[in-house]
Each structure stands twice: as C-alpha cells, then as structure tokens.
Amino acid sequence: DAGVIQSPRHEVTEMGQEVTLRCKPISGHNSLFWYRQTMMRGLELLIYFNNNVPIDDSGMPEDRFSAKMPNASFSTLKIQPSEPRDSAVYFCASSTSPRVGRSEAFFGQGTRLTVV
Amino acid sequence: GNSVTQMEGPVTLSEEAFLTINCTYTATGYPSLFWYVQYPGEGLQLLLKATKADDKGSNKGFEATYRKETTSFHLEKGSVQVSDSAVYFCALSSDNTDKLIFGTGTRLQVFP
Numbered sequence: 358d359a360g361v362i363q364s365p366r367h368e369v370t371e372m373g374q375e376v377t378l379r380c381k382p383i384s385g386h387n388s389l390f391w392y393r394q395t396m397m398r399g400l401e402l403l404i405y406f407n408n409n410v411p412i413d414d415s416g417m418p419e420d421r422f423s424a425k426m427p428n429a430s431f432s433t434l435k436i437q438p439s440e441p442r443d444s445a446v447y448f449c450a451s452s453t454s455p456r457v458g459r460s461e462a463f464f465g466q467g468t469r470l471t472v473v
Numbered sequence: 474g475n476s477v478t479q480m481e482g483p484v485t486l487s488e489e490a491f492l493t494i495n496c497t498y499t500a501t502g503y504p505s506l507f508w509y510v511q512y513p514g515e516g517l518q519l520l521l522k523a524t525k526a527d528d529k530g531s532n533k534g535f536e537a538t539y540r541k542e543t544t545s546f547h548l549e550k551g552s553v554q555v556s557d558s559a560v561y562f563c564a565l566s567s568d569n570t571d572k573l574i575f576g577t578g579t580r581l582q583v584f585p
Contacts, residue, residue, distance in 0.1 A: 361516070390573075400517075400562065400575040413572070448516055462573060464516030 361465035363449050369471045375437040378468045381430055382451030390462060391424055391434050392448040400448075406432065439472045446470070475500045479563050479576035486553055486583050494548040494579045496537075496563035504567040506530075506539055506546040511560045511578070520548075520561070553583045 362381040370376050382389050390405040404414040406426045414424070421440070426432040436443055446469050450462040480495040498504065505524045509517040521530030526541035535550045546563060563576040 399577040402572050402574075405572070450516075461519045461522075464518070466514070466516050 361449055361451050361463050363447075363465035363468050365468060366466065367469045367471075369473065370439055372440055372472055373438045374472075375435065376439045376443075376470060376472075378434040378447050378449075378470070380432045380434070380449030380465060382432070382449070383463055384430065386451035386453055386463070387429065388452040388454060389426060389432050390450040390452070391432070392450065392464075394446045394448060394467070395444075403434070436470075439470075441472045444471050475504070475565060475567050475574050477563050477565055477574055477576035479561075479579050482560075482578075482580040484579060484581045486581070488555055488583055488585050489552045490583075492548070492550040492553045492557075492581065494561055494563075494581070496546045496548065496576060498544050498546065498563075498565050500544075500565055500567045502567050504565040506537070507564040507566070507573070508535070508537055508546070508548050509562040509564060509575070511562065513559070517562060553581070555583045555585055557581060558583045 361383055364379045388407050391403040393401045393403055401416055403416045404424045405412055409426045422436055424434045446467045448464050448467045450464045452462045476499045478497050507522045508520040510520045511517045520535055521532040523530040523539035526539050529536055529538045537546050537548045539546055558581055560578045560580045562578045564573050566573050
C-alpha cells in the first residue's frame with residue numbers, strides 16, 4: 358500500500374482565496390483524522406471521521422474551515438476564505454479504529470499551506 | 474483535561490551519546506502512551522507505545538517505560554546515530570476520548 362496520500366504537497370495562495378486539501382487514506386482504514394501543525398501551537402486535531410461520518414469537529418478553528426468525507430477513500434479539508442494565520446502544515450492520518458489507543462495512526466506527508 | 478508536556482529542544486548530541494527526552498502527562502483514567510517521530514519533510518510515524526502501567530515500549534533501540542506513579546513516559550536510547558535526527562512527539566490517548574493528544578515535540582540533532 359502506498360500509505361496515506363495527501364495533495365498538494367505545497368500550496369501558496371492569496372488571502373481570501375478558497376483552499377482545498379485532499380487526502381486518500383489507507384485502504385481498509387475506517388477512521389480518518391485531520392491535524393494542523395504550527396510552530397506556535399504544535400499539532401492540533403481538527404476533526405476526525407469514522408466510517409465516513411464526522412465524529413468530533415471540536416478542533417475546527419472556525420466556520421471558515423470545513424471537512425468532508427464522501428466515501429471511504431477520499432476526504433477534503435476546505436478553507437474559505439483563507440487568511441495568513443491559516444499558514445501551517447496540514448496532516449491527514451488514518452487508522453483501523455477511532456480508538457487510537459488501540460491501533461496505530463498512519464500519517465501522510467502533509468500539505469504545507471502558505472497564505473500571503 | 475488531558476495533556477502532555479515534553480522537554481523543550483533542541484537537544485544536541487554527538488553520535489553514540491545517551492539520549493533522554495522527558496515526557497509527563499495529565500490524564501483521567503488509564504491512558505495509552507506513544508512516541509511518534511517526524512523526519513524532515515515527512516509525516517509522523519509511530520515509534521513505540523505502551524498501553525498500561527509498567528509496560529515498556531521499544532523499537533529501533535529506543536525505549537520508554539510507562540510510569541504511573543510519576544505520570545511519565547521518558548524516551549531513551551543508549552547510543553544515538555546521526556540518522557536519529559528528527560522531531561520526537563510524546564502523545565496519549567485516554568479511555569474516555571478517541572483523540573491522540575500530542576506534546577509540542579522535541580527536536581533532536583545528532584552530529585558526527
């Protein structure tokens with residue numbers, strides 16, 4: 358398996374533009390997580406899905422952020438409109454269980470977002 | 474609430490030196506504890522884990538022991554290599570939440 362695949366690897370956009378980040382989890386994994394990594398705040402869990410259903414989105418910073426998982430093999434994280442403070446590395450991870458204490462979470466290589 | 478505290482980096486060592494990266498946690502119940510490693514330009518990878526008190530996780534020469542009495546899970550390696558240079562994250566997952574909660578990460582730099 359190719360692992361968790363994220364695209365694009367790098368994204369530079371202007372403030373106010375819509376940004377869509379994409380993730381393909383490992384086949385057979387039924388839990389998917391979106392994280393954001395910044396120097397100031399470290400790794401933050403934004404939202405996670407189990408069997409394509411959002412379970413906990415309490416980490417989503419505000420209404421500008423939205424995430425979908427239309428099927429078991431694809432998820433998107435959208436920011437509209439984007440702001441410079443959204444600049445970060447966004448990671449997607451997948452697991453065979455939402456109980457990450459019981460199964461390993463596999464991370465993608467991340468999308469580095471820069472909003473200018 | 475649940476939280477993880479790691480020692481600040483960077484930690485700079487010479488090759489073959491002994492490594493300790495401290496990690497303490499606050500959690501209700503009986504959490505599982507993890508160390509993840511992030512190499513430059515990559516995502517996080519699970520390094521080792523322990524799911525109950527006194528368990529020792531180990532992998533690639535790294536070890537960490539789950540100490541409930543001191544709420545700690547310190548990462549150790551007897552002899553580091555240049556290839557161990559990376560950022561190391563301590564994390565926990567408790568029984569009353571499905572989330573992985575990460576520490577802020579500790580950057581390790583190993584020089585020849």
